[in-house]
Amino acid sequence: MILALLNSILDAAPPLIFAALGAVLSERAGVVNVGIEGMMRAGAFAAAVAALVMPTPLGVLVGMLAGAGVAAIHGWLTISLRSDQVVSGMAINLVMLALGTFLLEAVFNSPSSTPAITQLPLVFGHSPLTWLALVLPFVVHFVIQHTAWGLRLRAVGEKPQAVAAMGVRVGPLRFGAVLLSGALAGLGGAALSTATLDRFEHHMPSGLGFMAVAAMVFGRWTPLGAAGAAAFFAFGNALRIGLASSAPQLLEVVPKGVLLALPYALTLVVLSVQGAKNVAPAALGQPYDPELR
């Protein structure tokens, strides 16, 4: 039972962990990223298509590039043109939803999925991306907390004017963070189409991108917190699934809809208890205008 639960989490959590880390990177730099869902979709699609013509690990890299490519649009709109960050993110989600379906039809003449690809080979019974998802949160944590770039990244999300006064250019720094954010979201999407399934399926990522943003909030905008929250959401889901088959009478007491909505409900609770203002980066959502002080 415990082992099955653990295996279930190890299989299901990686896409969410990657995407949540991506959300952290962008938002710590002061750029709201609700476009994670769309970036995941781009990554999932591009990875599956690329894996049709090249080895799957390279396909995963292409998926990351695609995520970064979509993030570049977000960066251009929000950093270069200083448009509303939430609106840009939502627009990206809508465009990617339509574009994925359109390309499926145009390229593969199918509304449902791409042809099957070779999955990533298993390492110790799990996808290599699973093991990457265990290591990456610590890497991102180290970069953000213990490198000069990470310090600037955090500062630019709190008080960009101060960073500018130190002679660091705010725009490129934020742009880099947004690109990395997109690459991680793309990696999350690629995990869906190369590990969870062996092709791109037209519903992907089925709301996982929004759950990743919720995990980021739940994890208080920190890499380890966000990854922990993602793992916790995966644990909750695995537990629900495990109980559904071994103790169905237990689930009859609790309405199942409540369990499905639990991650989002918990995020709301965290927001209301802590007050997001004290936790979120101070300059989050504000376009940087060098003429303002």
Add this chain to the structure above:
Amino acid sequence: MTLARLCLVAALTLAACKKDGPAPDAPKPAPKGLTVGLVTDVGGRGDQSFNDSALRGLEAWAANQKSLDGKYVALTAEERKASVPAELEARIKELGIKPVVLQSKAQEDYQPNLQLIVDQGADLTVGTGFMLENAVETVARQNPGSKFLLIDSPVLDAKGAPQALPNVRTVVFKEEEGSFLVGALAGLVAKEKVGFVGGMEIPLIKKFEAGFRAGVKTTNPKATVLVQYTGSFDNVGQGKQAAQDLVSKGCEVVFHAAGSDGNGVIQAIKEARAAGKAVFAIGVDSDQSHLAPEAVLTSMVKRVDLAVWQAASDLKAGAFTAGDQTMGLKEGGVTYAPVRIEIPEKAAVLQKVEALRAKIIAGEVKVPSNTTDLESFTAPTL
């Protein structure tokens, strides 16, 4: 003067009205061949399931054509043979009708698409799937002179109760009967445990579960049935996790009725087999064997194609009737896909399943379609 003017206006108006189109009761020109239109739901062409099945009934079976790069080309004899299942070969005839197909990209497209097909002068307009229920009702009321076929749902009134429209035929399927047969097969293949993965926990999916459980109970009374509901039809990951859980608890055969989540179920079974477990998946709606030929034992097939072909055939024979139809095993509306995998004593196993099919068709076995009926279900002796 004024009166004369009024008369003139009236006459002109009448004339203008006439120009707009033939009155509904005007005798039609000699039939040049019938046109049957079809509107897909958002799944569209190539969904390898519901819509493709409806399109097969219309394009391949009734019109003997296939769509290639937006144009219709005639089927070769081999293609037609591959399209029509062996048991229906004698029944399915080419009808010489002209197909018109419109795909829907969004829910908002249903009504305009249906109206467009009516405007093109189609003799019958098919709405594929329960999602088109509302649109079919509206368009059918607005065009009382046109005929409609709605698949997978009756026309519902404001309170959700079925209502009859004089120009609409609706077809629903006895999913529980097909599920019963795959359940019986699962019970014969598995020793101790079988699993079921449903999508949303709604009455339609409960029909699958009830029929499946009854089938397992009939052939393997000691077997346990473990059940999962994923709560969605669009989340591959949830389906995979649900099936992984069932496999880890010892289920040997897993049947899914979970839409796209089911792709995850089949994936989980495929991966479990690769890891050395002797487990099988059972697909749904159409033959899903192509997704994982070594892992998919069979599929519970809904013959949407037959329902569409039958309506077109009735239309041609002048025998099209409105009203609600139900297609079960007896009508050939549900069945299971050919078992291509080698299993122990395959011939004997399939013989037992076929015997059960005969009993259901003869009315000796009443398959439960909900949890309450399932509790009072007594399994027939084999």
